[in-house]
Amino acid sequence: MRQLPERTVERLSQYRRVLLRLLSIKKEYIYSHELASLLHITAVQVRRDIMLIGHTGTLRLGYKIKDLVDLISTIIDTPGKRNLAIVGIGNLGQALINYIASNQDKIIPVAIFDVNEKKIGSTFHGVTCYSMDMMEEIVKKESITIALLTLPPQFAQSTANRLIEAGVKGIMNFTPTLLNLQGAFLEQYDMITSLEKVAYFSKPKFFVS
Amino acid sequence: MRQLPERTVERLSQYRRVLLRLLSIKKEYIYSHELASLLHITAVQVRRDIMLIGHTGTLRLGYKIKDLVDLISTIIDTPGKRNLAIVGIGNLGQALINYIASNQDKIIPVAIFDVNEKKIGSTFHGVTCYSMDMMEEIVKKESITIALLTLPPQFAQSTANRLIEAGVKGIMNFTPTLLNLQGAFLEQYDMITSLEKVAYFSKPKFFVS
DNA sequence: ATTTTTTTGTTAGCTTTATCACAAAATCAA
DNA sequence: TTGATTTTGTGATAAAGCTAACAAAAAAAT
Ligand SMILES: NC(=O)c1ccc[n+]([C@@H]2O[C@H](COP(=O)([O-])OP(=O)(O)OC[C@H]3O[C@@H](n4cnc5c(N)ncnc54)[C@H](O)[C@@H]3O)[C@@H](O)[C@H]2O)c1
Ligand SMILES: NC(=O)c1ccc[n+]([C@@H]2O[C@H](COP(=O)([O-])OP(=O)(O)OC[C@H]3O[C@@H](n4cnc5c(N)ncnc54)[C@H](O)[C@@H]3O)[C@@H](O)[C@H]2O)c1
Numbered sequence: 075m076r077q078l079p080e081r082t083v084e085r086l087s088q089y090r091r092v093l094l095r096l097l098s099i100k101k102e103y104i105y106s107h108e109l110a111s112l113l114h115i116t117a118v119q120v121r122r123d124i125m126l127i128g129h130t131g132t133l134r135l136g137y138k139i140k141d142l143v144d145l146i147s148t149i150i151d152t153p154g155k156r157n158l159a160i161v162g163i164g165n166l167g168q169a170l171i172n173y174i175a176s177n178q179d180k181i182i183p184v185a186i187f188d189v190n191e192k193k194i195g196s197t198f199h200g201v202t203c204y205s206m207d208m209m210e211e212i213v214k215k216e217s218i219t220i221a222l223l224t225l226p227p228q229f230a231q232s233t234a235n236r237l238i239e240a241g242v243k244g245i246m247n248f249t250p251t252l253l254n255l256q257g258a259f260l261e262q263y264d265m266i267t268s269l270e271k272v273a274y275f276s277k278p279k280f281f282v283s
Numbered sequence: 284m285r286q287l288p289e290r291t292v293e294r295l296s297q298y299r300r301v302l303l304r305l306l307s308i309k310k311e312y313i314y315s316h317e318l319a320s321l322l323h324i325t326a327v328q329v330r331r332d333i334m335l336i337g338h339t340g341t342l343r344l345g346y347k348i349k350d351l352v353d354l355i356s357t358i359i360d361t362p363g364k365r366n367l368a369i370v371g372i373g374n375l376g377q378a379l380i381n382y383i384a385s386n387q388d389k390i391i392p393v394a395i396f397d398v399n400e401k402k403i404g405s406t407f408h409g410v411t412c413y414s415m416d417m418m419e420e421i422v423k424k425e426s427i428t429i430a431l432l433t434l435p436p437q438f439a440q441s442t443a444n445r446l447i448e449a450g451v452k453g454i455m456n457f458t459p460t461l462l463n464l465q466g467a468f469l470e471q472y473d474m475i476t477s478l479e480k481v482a483y484f485s486k487p488k489f490f491v492s
Numbered sequence: 493a494t495t496t497t498t499t500t501g502t503t504a505g506c507t508t509t510a511t512c513a514c515a516a517a518a519t520c521a522a
Numbered sequence: 523t524t525g526a527t528t529t530t531g532t533g534a535t536a537a538a539g540c541t542a543a544c545a546a547a548a549a550a551a552t
Binding site: 289291328331342343 | 539540541542546547548549
């Protein structure tokens, strides 16, 4: 299959989460307009996405939820699991690790890296924190392919370089540093940018220039 | 000025942060290609964004950083400050409050709301936590127009409705609940979706179906 | 003085993403 | 049986976002 649009991939992730909930309450089929209304998007958008992944529904019955979930999973997941590392286990890193572990089960936190002597050797939600010196070794040994950067911004670029060199293929960067990466997918997850965007688009009308 | 594209607003926020850093080290002018390379985008993109906000540079000298920063500020900021509330001060809420306060100065956290008796009445980075019963009252009294939702997902929709009713104009939703809002700008800041997107686009090649 | 280089500003076009409009098929109603 | 209704699937079109290309102006080089 051809590479899917980013937006479609994002929605597939959301469809799956909604559909899994519906499956758990024994709903079997769903119409495009139902799924659309759960995501507050249009039914055409839903049908188009489903078309893009090559699934086909039943006329007048809708889509079989189980089949759709399975197909989305074969598309967006890898067969088997993906191992993840968190670099920098401060306030944010600690908030994230629990959340990730309890909200999906294909991407598994298997290692934490930090420079703080007090943290090295201890575990956070069952995951061991290693020293930064061991990063390359552990990344290779544990086949880690995804990393979250939650360390101080000035170390983000050099750490990202080391991670990619060691085999990481996807990086989610929570620091405000704008990274330059070759050979890995980057998600710049920048809260201040989003916050300022919210401020702009929610500006009280009489302020708009 | 006409409403700017979302992407442009996001980049303006990033331009400003980079430019402020350069100003602080006494750089006066910048070329589009320099700014572009700092953000890892193209120079045309930079020039187009700057054109959209109606700024004009000096031929062969580039853009005067001070002027550009000021203009971006008049566009994306409101004159004066915006007050912000955080609803749910758990792991994530606590991580956020400090970060927001120390990374920009136009959007000010002025209130926290929670149901936990132990948290109500105490302060987090100098901001008081109030009970949920007082939310409408405080939102009005403090003119809060932006809110972050970092409470359990099942309370997100009803809380958002109450906030909007009380006058909030922009909501950044950190919970996985997909909200349906009327009358406010919504940023669905969904980490799992982004994480699954990173996983998809960084899938080792031999896995791609 | 003329040519080359540099850099902005902008048009036109391209790519990606979303929506419109409607055919096709299944079911329902009369 | 006929016609209306519902719902999927998709080609065509529109909107948003990005890039290529180049004119214009200024400065530098020759
Ligand atoms: N707190 C937030 O809500 C928030 C939100 C968005 C982004 N961020 C960004 O995420 C990062 C972390 O934020 P935080 O609030 O958790 O900060 P923090 O100070 O609580 O944690 C940083 C952690 O990184 C570790 N560290 C320091 N230098 C390191 C290095 N060279 N290599 C590896 N680890 C190192 C520290 O020991 C600490 O454990 C910062 O860059 C911040 O800008 C934070
Ligand atoms: N931890 C993360 O990294 C992370 C990341 C993304 C999203 N989220 C989401 O953000 C939310 C908070 O995550 P967390 O890790 O901070 O959870 P948490 O359990 O640590 O904190 C939740 C807070 O909300 C309060 N609360 C409970 N019910 C409330 C109500 N009805 N009204 C107001 N406050 C209420 C609790 O007292 C607590 O202080 C969750 O919805 C989670 O799904 C968390």
